[in-house]
Amino acid sequence: xxxxxxxxxxxxxxxxxxxxxxxxxxxxxxxxxxxxxxxxxxxxxxxxxxxxxxxxxxxxxxxxxxxxxxxxxxxxxxxxxxxxxxxxxxxxxxxxxxxxxxxxxxxxxxxxxxxxxxxxxxxxxxxxxxxxxxxxxxx
Numbered sequence: 315x316x317x318x319x320x321x322x323x324x325x326x327x328x329x330x331x332x333x334x335x336x337x338x339x340x341x342x343x344x345x346x347x348x349x350x351x352x353x354x355x356x357x358x359x360x361x362x363x364x365x366x367x368x369x370x371x372x373x374x375x376x377x378x379x380x381x382x383x384x385x386x387x388x389x390x391x392x393x394x395x396x397x398x399x400x401x402x403x404x405x406x407x408x409x410x411x412x413x414x415x416x417x418x419x420x421x422x423x424x425x426x427x428x429x430x431x432x433x434x435x436x437x438x439x440x441x442x443x444x445x446x447x448x449x450x451x452x453x
Contacts, residue, residue, distance in 0.1 A: 319376040330365040331425040366390040
């Protein structure tokens with residue numbers, strides 16, 4: 315069961331940065347086509363909350379190391395500040411709300427770090443039990 319949970323974590327870890335790119339694409343559509351895609355951007359942005367929340371849950375269910383759990387919590391925290399705080403204050407404190415896209419860049423970088431760490435650690439993690447049993451892991 316732990317293997318499947320870790321596999322879901324890997325999928326979620328890669329899905330999140332891809333979803334951020336899609337989210338930025340929606341902003342680009344609004345800015346450069348003159349059409350209103352803001353409602354899609356907002357709706358999809360709220361949907362994105364599920365991905366870092368799932369990362370946190372799966373990091374515990376999959377018994378991932380503490381650094382991975384801390385990164386998952388960091389991504390969730392940055393997401394909440396970026397999407398729910400800075401987006402909500404745009405009318406009241408626009409200068410501070412201008413950090414909304416800046417934090418999106420930070421969030422994308424953190425999401426890529428998690429995805430790349432999962433990729434490099436999962437290969438050694440999945441091959442380690444085979445090597446301990448005396449089998450040769452395929453290269």
